Amino acid sequence: MSQQLGGQPILILKEGSTRTRGRDAQGMNITAAKAVAAAVRTTLGPKGMDKMLVDTIGDVVITNDGVTILKEMDIEHPAAKMMVEVAKTQDDEVGDGTTSAVVIGGELLKKAEELLEQDVHPTVITHGYRMAAEKAQAFLKDIAIDVKPTDKALLKNIAGTAMTGKSAEASKEKLCDLVVRAVTMVADDDGSVDIENIKVEKKNGGSIEDSEIVEGVLIDKERVHPAMPKKVTNAKILLLNAAVEFKKTEVDAEIAITSPDQLQAFLDEEERMVKGIVDKIVASGANVLFCQKGIDDIAQHYLAKAGIFATRRVKKSDMEKLVRATGATLVSSIDAISKEELGKAGLVEERKVGGEEMTFVEQCKNPKAVSIIVKGGTEHVVDELERAIHDALRVVGVVVEDKKVVAGGGAPETELSLRLREYAATVGGKEQLAIEAFAAALEIIPRTLAENAGLDPIDMLVEIRASHEKGKKTYGLNVFEGKAVDMKAAGVVEPLRVKTQAISSAAEAAVMILRIDDVIASSKSPEPAGGMPPGGMGGMGGMPPGMGGDF
Structure with a gap:
């Protein structure tokens, strides 16, 4: 980046800095974010697979938990890091739905890329996305189902949905029972639940069935x-x-x-x-x-x-x-x-x-504080069990606090997608395209559930969509039978907050990435001459790795 002034180039950026502008910068960032979404996509749903992560010293983590996968992966690219933040926020707020949030974020960017190619301006897309995200929140509240915190059977179903697809599923009955008992014991009179009051102790040895709750x-x-x-x-x-x-x-x-x-x-x-x-x-x-x-x-x-x-x-x-x-x-x-x-x-x-x-x-x-002892055959099993229990505890806690749930299995996403399409028609203008893109992006959830179960995603989507058009709002994909069924009746439910948070944080991250049209990356510091140690005298020379913007 230099200006000519009387034949004399003026350097503004340090030598070796790179600058990517316009469409290239957007393309680069969107590709990086999509790659993160693709990394966790196969773990979604009851038939999702697990990832094995091996770090630099050879420690192994085997998990199905979106946020754990993204935290363990060493991600360098700045746009990709934003997607990891989405998962972290989701985990902090609700404890579950981390994979969904990242997958929706990736799909929103993919649809935006198609619009950019049709020369729709990024600000139009971001405006449309914001409108759609706001409307989606209102629609979600519409389709939410009220629950009573005393409804133990429903709370167990919620815990079960959070554990689905993780290796804890084998003894789901037992673990859900432990989770629900623990949460209802520590809940305060005003309905607030602090999961910190439930201590989860891991012990290798014995089987998952030997896990127990200590009322104290x-x-x-x-x-x-x-x-x-x-x-x-x-x-x-x-x-x-x-x-x-x-x-x-x-x-x-x-x-x-x-x-x-x-x-x-x-x-x-x-x-x-x-x-x-x-x-x-x-x-x-x-x-x-x-x-x-x-x-x-x-x-x-x-x-x-x-x-x-x-x-x-x-x-x-x-x-x-x-x-x-x-x-x-x-x-x-x-x-x-x-x-x-x-x-x-x-x-x-x-x-x-x-x-x-x-x-x-x-x-x-x-007791307003209880403990759960988790047992399993090997260290990796116990670690993954603990992650599953953590998700389930948080989710049941959220439901006891909010008293609202939605159906699972891709039902709310399909319903939102239909309603947003109707809404887009009333908006008109170029924003309409962005809202329609948002609606299409949400269908990635039922689509991925079908793909991970080895079903034909298009057939499944058509079937679920047809049910919703007939007004069956709680119909979602039963991956075991390969057809659309009533998720509420089947007991597949999730807290409303899991969905509202996932959609809002995915939309915010997508909007943020789309608004970037210029990436200026500082160069890595050159090696000082004279064979000095890297980092110069006491770190005066090159910055320690990770401090510069080295992608």
């Missing part, structure tokens, strides 16, 4: 002293955020000891102070102690003698879950220990799970 908290710690009881029924629990040990003097004090008796007296006093702390704990009536800080050896001995079950260095997050599960108060000072601060649980027990000692806090009266 599971802590990856063992008791501090072997003489302590392994099992405490009717537990009164003290949660302490203070060390059970001798307090060292704060000030740098020197103690001059001149005779052995003085030393002995000093040590006795230290022991007496620790015993004093333990006595306070015993006096409160607590028989279980979870301590966030340390418990020293003398204290362990006294606690064991008093028959108290104690663990130390419990994580802060676990302490917060214990507060929710047992109703205890987190005590931060030894002097504040009293009966009123204690929590209750029916049982506190140390058990071996998968060769490790763990502490179970169970039978809590109204």
Whole structure:
């Protein structure tokens, strides 16, 4: 990029910078984004396949989860990174539908490319897409079905839809039951659900069927002293955020000891102070102690003698879950220990799970924090199970909060596609073309479901569309029978928020990529002469990789 001025070229960009303009820049960005969508497309639906991702050090991840695939892939191209952001947003907001969001985004760009070739200006397309996305949100609210958070059967169906196509499907019944029980337990009275209060512990060994729910908290710690009881029924629990040990003097004090008796007296006093702390704990009536800080050896001995079950260095997050599960108060000072601060649980027990000692806090009266233990044959199975359960938990949580669902199996997309086409006719102008393109792009979902199941996508689309034209709004593709059926009756439902979020974030990303008509990429820094190490002196020369815009 240079201007001529009296025969003298003026360089504006650094030497070696590249600049791609106009149609080329758009083509390049759209191709990159479409490639990302193509990478996850085959994982969509009940018959979707999995991906095996191997990183630079040879670690293997086998997954069907769109966002996991995109996070694990090392994506360099800036436009492709935007598509990864779509998946991440979808995951943060609803936890499921990441593949759908990316696939719709890719298809929107593909349709836009066809319009660009017909010389429709990008701003016309982006305007039309925005109108269509807004209208789609309104149509979705129209076709949403209300649910009651107490409808367990429906919540199980929702969890099932989120797990479909992942390897967790084999024991779907069992896992859906666990997920629904967990979410309904931790839901607050106002209907909000914080999935953080459900702890998922992974353990290799056993089968998926051995997975269980703990109505309370599971802590990856063992008791501090072997003489302590392994099992405490009717537990009164003290949660302490203070060390059970001798307090060292704060000030740098020197103690001059001149005779052995003085030393002995000093040590006795230290022991007496620790015993004093333990006595306070015993006096409160607590028989279980979870301590966030340390418990020293003398204290362990006294606690064991008093028959108290104690663990130390419990994580802060676990302490917060214990507060929710047992109703205890987190005590931060030894002097504040009293009966009123204690929590209750029916049982506190140390058990071996998968060769490790763990502490179970169970039978809590109204636990607002629970744990799920996931078991499976191999590490990869357990990891993928955990991802499936995470998606299901989030999705059930979203439904309990929003109380709205839509049918699955490509039904809402087909319905939206029909309604947007009708809407496009009323708009007129060039925007009409963009809205029609948006409508056509949404059909990529039922189409991909059919393709992944080895069915003829065109036959299937025609059949589903025909059902919708007759007013059967909940009809979608049954990939096992290869025909259009009523998805609501079949129990294939998803939260409304999965769809609204997927369509809005896909449209935003597509619009953003379409508006770019110029890509200016800085050059990589040249190697400094004189054999200096790359990066120059203390990183003064070349920037570390990844800092420049090196595509």
